[in-house]
Amino acid sequence: MITVENLVKTFRGRGETLVALDGVSLEVPQGTVCGVVGQSGAGKSTLARCVALLEKPDSGAIRVDGTDLVSLGGAALRAARRRIGVVPQGDSLLRQRTAAGNVALPLESAGAARLQRRARVLELLDLVGLADKAGAYPDQLSGGQRQRVAIARALAGSPSVLLADEPTSALDPETTASVLGVLDRARAELGVTVLIVTHDMDVVRRICDDVAVLEKGRVVEHGKVLDLVARESRTASALLPTTDQITGLSSVDSERGYGRFDRIADVTLVGFAAVGALLPEASTRFGVQLAVLGGGLTRLADTPVARFRVGLSGDRADAALDFITEHGGVVQRATREEVAA
Known part of the structure; x- marks a missing residue:
């Protein structure tokens, strides 16, 4: 479970302060897929980076499975980061490594034994439907295949939370469906809680159990998708x-x-x-x-x-x-x- 309480994050520039997150609170139950949506500049990616501990908030709490991540440091912080898988926006694979090599990278960093790494990599490539592409390099893969490899890599450390920042950006409808199908399988088969940052409400329509709508750094709507569409709401207007x-x-x-x-x-x-x-x-x-x-x-x-x-x-x-x-x-x-x- 992900719990965010009164999260505030500001960025200071030349003579001004940008409030990216302004008291954001939301809760994502274990094993669900939650979409974080909003216009460009709403604070979506900043929220994801804070939850992933890539940015430290000015104040507020971020709890994953009951542990407040903001208060951690040192070895405890590094251990908490391993419980959170991140699929960055855009093509993030290393070109000199094969698909299997990219998926193995987090396991190598964690010191996993060679046979253990090999078994885990094959398991994850099978999960994302790319077992036959283990030896292919990124430039030999399509955009959707590269994104699925990135998801497999994010799952390598057996995280309890998976964050995906615009995972379907610039993908065609068929490829989008394959990527969302992989995220859904991760939730269903591995029990991972998935937080998807997206500007595309069709992602919410296809895969999300919950949705949080951000506007100017604030959550203006949050809840189960089916509950929100059953009443007058921004989500209903966008999806129905x-x-x-x-x-x-x-x-x-x-x-x-x-x-x-x-x-x-x-x-x-x-x-x-x-x-x-x-x-x-x-x-x-x-x-x-x-x-x-x-x-x-x-x-x-x-x-x-x-x-x-x-x-x-x-x-x-x-x-x-x-x-x-x-x-x-x-x-x-x-x-x-x-x-x-």
């Missing part, structure tokens, strides 16, 4: 389909002309059962006509999520919306004037 257009719908009644409906509402549904059955069941149970006017479907990791704008006609339209709410849907009733605006 907009309700003013139809996206990803098939065999669904889609009509305009809001005036003919008794009620109009935006409905968010999370999970297979809710997305597949809740709206038709509400329509049938309460004898109302229900039309989908906008919105669409998406998937957050393995969970389907939908946000629809719906129009309901019938005397029991309000009862149908109440039923959707009682069964886990998030309903925001809207007036025709609000919709038109």
